[in-house]
Amino acid sequence: MTGPGEVGPYAARIRGERRSRGWSQKQLAVRLVRAAGDGIAMPQFSSILRRIKDHEAGNHRPKDPYPLLYSRVFGLREDELFADRVVAVVAPADGAGPPDTAATSALPWIWDPEPTALAIYDLTRSDLMLDRRQAVKALAVTAGLPLVDPVQRWLARTPIAFATTPAAGRIGLDEVAQIEATTNVFRTWDHTHGGGLARKAVIGYLNEVADLLKDRHPRDITVRLFSVMAQLSKIAATMSWDSGMQTAAQKYYALGLQASKPAGDRQFGASILASMARQLLYLDQANDALELVRLALDGVRTSATPRLRSMLHTREAWAYARLGRPEAFRRATETAEDAYADASPGDHDPEWITYFDAAELAGVTGGRYLELSRQQSSYAVDALTFITRACQLRQGTSTRSLALDQAGLALAHLRRGDTDEAVAVGTAAVETAAQVQSDRVRIQLRELFAEVSARNDPVTRGLRVQIRETLAR
Structure with a gap:
């Protein structure tokens, strides 16, 4: 102080x-x-x-x-x-001046299996020993060429050189299946509750998987362990972001992307790129985000399921919205909707993409219309339509996403001049937000608080008090 x-x-x-x-x-x-x-x-x-x-x-x-x-x-x-x-500050994108080297976070770009596993082991071990308050101080993320250029290697179709020494390893296929099942549990927890206490559990589990990969295993077990490691890295990244740890989040995303290479899972690598793009979008690095999304689309152009293609196009639309290009946003949104319409129960989508359902598509689209309504209030009507649909479809699904949708819906009602409805929905948003630990939800609540406070309407006094108390907790 x-x-x-x-x-x-x-x-x-x-x-x-x-x-x-x-x-x-x-x-x-x-x-x-x-x-x-x-x-x-x-x-x-x-x-x-x-x-x-x-x-x-x-x-x-x-x-x-x-x-x-x-x-x-x-x-x-x-x-x-x-x-x-x-x-630290965000490293500026190209054309924004030279970044302060002390403020940029060096990402460990390693594309070989063994060094990748070792890098994840070292990062998780240091993370487990690091005081969270110290970790939050490191808030720089990499942007511009230092981020976009190395990621290009993800597209390379070079063969993966695994160690050829035959060995039984410490685990068999049954144990790998148990590890995969536990990973799915962590993913469900993340989608439902956000970061918080579960982050350390995920980091610890990821550290154990990375430790297993120090040993030699048969190729099929090695590939599945790298797949689990990539998925756990992405979960750890999302939970770190929800805990306000932007630097750690980006490092876990980057290492998860690299782990997806020996896993041979190009589709999951595309989903990590989409998550990295989303983080950059929250930090107003829309041009870099768009580059990552286009890279992801190029990488899975012939292999992505309709659900995955739809999700990637929503990220593309998001970037266009941030760049103030409403027509390009509408075009990408229509492409996302068309792709999702092609999805069917027989697509055999992997577990990690099943979160992207009709509610998520509507919520993401409505959120982008809400952003556009800052410059042109007429977009608030579209935001109301899509976010209302998302809230109706969210029953029993992601609590974090529901909190974001409800806060966004309250903002849309405010921008349409319906203060009473904004207060009603905003109150529900505060109650839902109290059930999760998410930095994204806190940011959304702060924006709602700012707009409610700016109107200084006696009708909104109770909502202002509720938001203030919730943010303080």
Whole structure:
């Protein structure tokens, strides 16, 4: 915490982020107004400029809606900007200036089986010993060429060189089947509840699987263990993200992608690329996200099931929405819907893609229309249609996704001017959010709180109190 007479770290962060982009304070003020859109009421331009000067001088800690707006403009999480500690920043994409080498996270790009297993073993071992509060301090992720270029090797169809020494190993096929069943349990937990306490359990289990791969096994067992390791890495990544650990999440995604190569599972590798793209989209790195999604689509163009193709095209549509390209978004969304319409019970989809159902398709589409409604309020009607459908279909499925949908639905009602319905749905969102541990849900609730607070309507007072209390917990 800062003491008397000290300027909080947030002041230097705001000033540093602005200067690193070459913006004047007036240019930053213009971007804050744009980020507010139609949904957040803003004072006169001179007042906004005065606030920026006060924030950079450390005279006044930013209050709502400024933390949310700074977060949108800089592409950083609010707790990165305003925590009372020094944190790293997202490595900028091409054309955004040279990244600070201290702020970038070096991803372990290894495409051979044994070094990949060893890298996962070392990462999980250090993760298990790391205090979570220390881990959250490392918030840099890699973007731009240092991320996109190495990932290109995922497409290479080079043969995998496994060790040829014959050995029985420590486990047989029955034990591998038990490990696979446990992995499915962890995946279900992740989809239902998010991160939290289960993250350490997944990390520990992943460490054990990586340790098994230090031994020699028959080829069929080795391939299945690499498949499990890839899947556990993706679960660990998602749970790390839900726990606010962006750097760790990206490392687990990258290592999971590399483990999918010796597993011979190109479809699962595409799903990891889609997850990496989603993380970048949350961090406003839409161009890089689009590159990863296109790479994934290229890799499974002839092998993807309709459900997987549909999911990948929703990520493509998401990137177009973030880039402000509504027509391209609609086109990609229609492609996703057409692909999903081709799905049938006889497709034999793998377990890891079954989460992507009609509810998920509707929820993701509605969420993107909601983003577009920030710039053009008429899109709120489409958001209401799709998110309402998602909420109706969510019964008994992912609690985390339901919380995101309900908060999004409340925002859509606000932007349509239906305050009473927004309060009713927002209250349900807060109750659902209390059941999960998810950083994505917290961000959505903060956005809902900012928009509700900006209206300063007595009808919304109770909802504001509920959101504030839930976020504090």
